[in-house]
Amino acid sequence: MKVELNVLDFLYRAVEVFPQRLALVDDPGVQGTLGRLTYAEIGQRVKGMASTLDAMGYKVGDRIGIVSPNAGKFLISYFGVSGYGRILVPINYRLNAEEVQYIVGHSGTRLLLIDPEYADVFSGVKVEQKLILDGTEDKELFAPLREGASVPEWLGDEDFACSINYTSGTTSRPKGVQMTHRNAWLNASTLGWHTTVTDRDVLLHTLPMFHCNGWGMPYAVTGMGGTHVVQRKIDGESILSNVEQEGVTLACGAPAVWAATLQGAEKRASEGRTIPGRDLMRVVAAGAPPPSRTIERIQGELGWEFIQIYGLTETSPLLTVNRRLKEWDSMDRAELARKLAMAGTPSIGVKLAEDADGEVLAQGNQIFKGYWEQPEESAKALANGWFHTGDGGLYQDGYLRILDRKKDVIITGGENVSSIEVEDVLFQHPSVAEVAVIGVPDPKWGETVKALVVLKAGATATERELQDFCRERLAHFKCPTSVEFRDELARTATGKLQKFKLRAPYWEGHDRLVN
């Protein structure tokens, strides 16, 4: 018997087996929050959403966008939109209106759901229909299935997209990654297995839900009947107090999230307060190679287990996993942290290789079917039956180490910033002759964006002026936090910037390789 894999399978089990379990603790910090719901209630709201979308005239294959920080309604949309054959387009709420407009237009999004705090920012975005998630405009969409209302049937097709997730991209425009139900299902179940998700887990949503659908962890935790605790804004003390109050056992996030947690813990320690979750919590980190010192502190100072995974939006994302082996039990903390700082081993079903240039290649059912309406880019990314990650790495003895982004992407606070995109903006400034944008180490964000600028002869500009110029044109997180003026920039004989040379002085003494 062949049954089409569908992300709705995970919710089906939760509603069947755990109807009275606490499913959701929504973040109270916003209008229209859902509060605390059981799986029976979630199930009814998911059906209600599908039914209402049907009544509103949205068909199988239609794209429904959502631009929102973490929220209970995002969780419902994973199932209420995708589970019935519509395609969710989760959009980074930190993009600016022009960038969101591009994604809405490119994806052909018909309905856009907007978090109330961002209603003004995105008020100018043109789309067929917009709804603010304020509990009023969207009241019907997130209500339980009405008595007598029908739920649209969708037989399913596992090779159909459940979502289109736009990458921040290394080219000037983001690309829409089509994640199929099969991609998402196999990613979630292998991730759930490798991280031993059980019915006892309480997941704190410290990872943006738009980012690769929370890496698939929301599906896995739902399938096992665990509880979701939503956190809109990331700061260390809020994470610690959620862990304490809600009995959190599991959380995902970029290294910057755990750095913030460590800061929160330091503050607690200085006040003589306890750190919750010792020996219970496990954190799953990805998005940037974490400093081994951060890993050591998470395991030592917090007593939380650190698990690293590696992947990209194009890979759903699970390509590798690194979790303490039994052979490492006797290591001291620093040595163990160095082991865990590697990207890790291929997860079940994944094959890895390197090409002649050291680019990491991957095969597996988590890998996307192609970019939305970009056949040439898709063919290039999936050439010769392998996905080309764009990352430079070293794969040996079953372990992958990521050496550098081949294309110089800067990863700051878990967000990918294309240096080219920022350079393009700076180049538009009348005083700028040459520019190189690089990532430099930052204790909070892992990396932060720095611009190295050569001014035109006779022209002037201040750091602040160039930063303001960027802020008018780019999402805040993409803008340089510092600008340095130079007389010239290191280039190859053919005129290409040698970024590894430009980065080197900033990275001395740090873990990141700067080749």
Add this chain to the structure above:
Amino acid sequence: MKVELNVLDFLYRAVEVFPQRLALVDDPGVQGTLGRLTYAEIGQRVKGMASTLDAMGYKVGDRIGIVSPNAGKFLISYFGVSGYGRILVPINYRLNAEEVQYIVGHSGTRLLLIDPEYADVFSGVKVEQKLILDGTEDKELFAPLREGASVPEWLGDEDFACSINYTSGTTSRPKGVQMTHRNAWLNASTLGWHTTVTDRDVLLHTLPMFHCNGWGMPYAVTGMGGTHVVQRKIDGESILSNVEQEGVTLACGAPAVWAATLQGAEKRASEGRTIPGRDLMRVVAAGAPPPSRTIERIQGELGWEFIQIYGLTETSPLLTVNRRLKEWDSMDRAELARKLAMAGTPSIGVKLAEDADGEVLAQGNQIFKGYWEQPEESAKALANGWFHTGDGGLYQDGYLRILDRKKDVIITGGENVSSIEVEDVLFQHPSVAEVAVIGVPDPKWGETVKALVVLKAGATATERELQDFCRERLAHFKCPTSVEFRDELARTATGKLQKFKLRAPYWEGHDRLVN
């Protein structure tokens, strides 16, 4: 990207990530045993097997039979045969020569591998080629890949059979269940997830490897890089000493296996010896609904976690799983055991239903594609898009209880009696070692309830005493109207009671079918 699921994926990961790990501790009790091998060595032997089969002229799609108790070579055959597109036919070694001949002929097996202890028993079986697994005849087949030899490429097809597993069948002839790579892969990964298989696991092969390919657990444990400890013969003390000596953490088997283990533990306790594995071991039971008293004793006396699963050969087998929920943590042992005596909750990706007769129906990707060359039987089993289990059950509140094989339900005076429920009560009596409850003809009630009982060594009990024991605990109509004492009860190779054999003498000359 769509990659064809292949059971070889599990071994691929083990060889990549854990080449130097101990993979196999073969049972020393037979000629031709493989001893202790690492995953690198297993990988080389699997490739060697595929290469040798190729050189011997066996093609993709050819059937290769194996009739053997548990053995390291069985583990290698799971991958060396199936992984390269040939179809493994695992045969119950306790069948007689005529039955094996039927399976060989029906499946079109070209090559039959025979355990040395069974060489004489099956010497008369006619097949194109036979090899005894004695280390001599099969030397080349289980040798590491020879230098310079090539491994046959198979691109894979997840809907292709990896094995044909013949059911023990309650009808006159066994049926060949075609298990696809997709069936096996999704079964193994959801089983691995639900039972939290990790790289730290050491699996004791207490379950016959021919039985549904060890329920898929060998694939799951391999994928995580765990260790396989092979046990040819089941007795309580051997299980306990393997747990002790090899650091076993996980084992699968029918309830009879755990009853034998409890007997072994009683003996150890009486000798003042310790019981190994406390708080480390988890046992996965299926194949028959276990008495709740057995569950209670496993958890209490051994300190091992009891997990129940339910399924059939046709379902790879995982349909349901029952593992202690957090809500049950505060229950006393007896109450917890009653909870765990249910078949359990649908596993990830499975849907359950009941038809009007109370027959359990199931949907899921673990369910087989059909019987080998029995299109009518296949169509019947898979009618209307559901698999018809043949089991009578009750599915409510997300939990399945198996009441009986449909044909084992006793209908007395219009009431349905679950023989399992009555057996469960009789098992709680301190003198009872084994029990089978069957329906026998009755002029007044049509059928009436009879108990066949094996007493514990040295114990005594009268018919009246056991009847009274039941009446205190069960509705009157469910209580045995007669009890017979026996020295032993007919069982299948996997430890299941053969109720049709037990019933047969009573029904001679009557209408009821006793198959």
